[in-house]
Amino acid sequence: MKTILITGSNGLLGQKVLYNLLARSDIRIIATSKGVNRTSQKEGYIYNELDVTDEVEIRKIFTQYKPDAVINTAAMTNVDACETERETCDKMNIESVEFLCRICEEFNTHLVHISTDFVFDGVKGPYSELDKPNPLHYYAKSKLEGEKRVENCKAPWTIIRTILIYGVVDDLNRSNIILWVKNSLSQKKVIRVVTDQFRAPTLAEDLAEACVQAVMRGVTGMFHVSGEEIMPIIEIANRTADFFNLDKSYIVPVSSDELKQPAKRPLKTGFILDKARKELDFKPHSLKEGLAIVAEQLQARKI
Numbered sequence: 001m002k003t004i005l006i007t008g009s010n011g012l013l014g015q016k017v018l019y020n021l022l023a024r025s026d027i028r029i030i031a032t033s034k035g036v037n038r039t040s041q042k043e044g045y046i047y048n049e050l051d052v053t054d055e056v057e058i059r060k061i062f063t064q065y066k067p068d069a070v071i072n073t074a075a076m077t078n079v080d081a082c083e084t085e086r087e088t089c090d091k092m093n094i095e096s097v098e099f100l101c102r103i104c105e106e107f108n109t110h111l112v113h114i115s116t117d118f119v120f121d122g123v124k125g126p127y128s129e130l131d132k133p134n135p136l137h138y139y140a141k142s143k144l145e146g147e148k149r150v151e152n153c154k155a156p157w158t159i160i161r162t163i164l165i166y167g168v169v170d171d172l173n174r175s176n177i178i179l180w181v182k183n184s185l186s187q188k189k190v191i192r193v194v195t196d197q198f199r200a201p202t203l204a205e206d207l208a209e210a211c212v213q214a215v216m217r218g219v220t221g222m223f224h225v226s227g228e229e230i231m232p233i234i235e236i237a238n239r240t241a242d243f244f245n246l247d248k249s250y251i252v253p254v255s256s257d258e259l260k261q262p263a264k265r266p267l268k269t270g271f272i273l274d275k276a277r278k279e280l281d282f283k284p285h286s287l288k289e290g291l292a293i294v295a296e297q298l299q300a301r302k303i
């Protein structure tokens, strides 16, 4: 039986990895996150609080459970906050990764680490794993530094870069593009959505499956994993509105210049998925299928 450790299990991806593993029978799951467990399902796994910026605590967990693999979903993910809170961002996105690498080497644990399309400058997306990163903002720089730490790790490692994750989380305080658009339009709130940034929205379940496949297949190296449809963010919003039959007149199109986000975003990302398809058997859902999965999960929660 494999023992798999999840960091950041309260987060969007962390929860989906946890649910993915719970559906399998041959795995001992150790879910960890900062603070109390906010995943609704509490049975079938062990939960331990773990702040990944604390090396001593990570080592304690490894010593206790000796994981075969760790799926590291914990990160500081608020891009604009990373711009101003650089020290915290460094601690989370670089230093904690360094700790995990060191401890994975000691225990010969497979490290699956998650990174981002934002390592690229967005000038000539879609990108393959061989393209050269050129991060535009502090979050992206910190994630690229985290990647470098993993690439130097002597334990088996996999880096999975992804793009704009969406899905339903148990802790509904945390939003993402689809939930934000749906909730805002349902409440007749005007939202300003960018027209000139292109992304490939990624269903959290698809990404979780890729992370688990990396562990099960023992596949190592760099992987690009995302939805396969690349579109302007405003189209994601429009398609969401159409799917949920909501009034699109509350969506106000704006350019990146008008939006003035503190951290400058790359214009066009998107990934070439050939390597993930071949080595991880990655088969992403279309946005339409993903929206249907989101709708079903919201309905089950009566939202």
Ligand SMILES: NC(=O)c1ccc[n+]([C@@H]2O[C@H](COP(=O)([O-])OP(=O)(O)OC[C@H]3O[C@@H](n4cnc5c(N)ncnc54)[C@H](OP(=O)(O)O)[C@@H]3O)[C@@H](O)[C@H]2O)c1
Pocket: 007, 008, 009, 010, 011, 012, 013, 014, 032, 033, 034, 035, 050, 051, 052, 053, 072, 073, 074, 075, 076, 077, 092, 114, 115, 116, 117, 143, 161, 162, 163, 164, 165, 166, 174
């Ligand atoms: N979301 C996207 O669109 C996107 C796009 C590209 C790449 N990524 C990458 O994908 C990965 C997963 O993202 P996500 O959207 O699932 O993020 P998320 O929902 O923000 O989840 C991250 C989790 O990490 C936890 N965390 C924060 N600080 C921690 C600490 N010191 N120790 C332990 N856990 C801590 C958070 O806890 P709290 O819930 O208590 O804050 C949260 O539950 C990240 O590496 C991110 O950089 C995300």
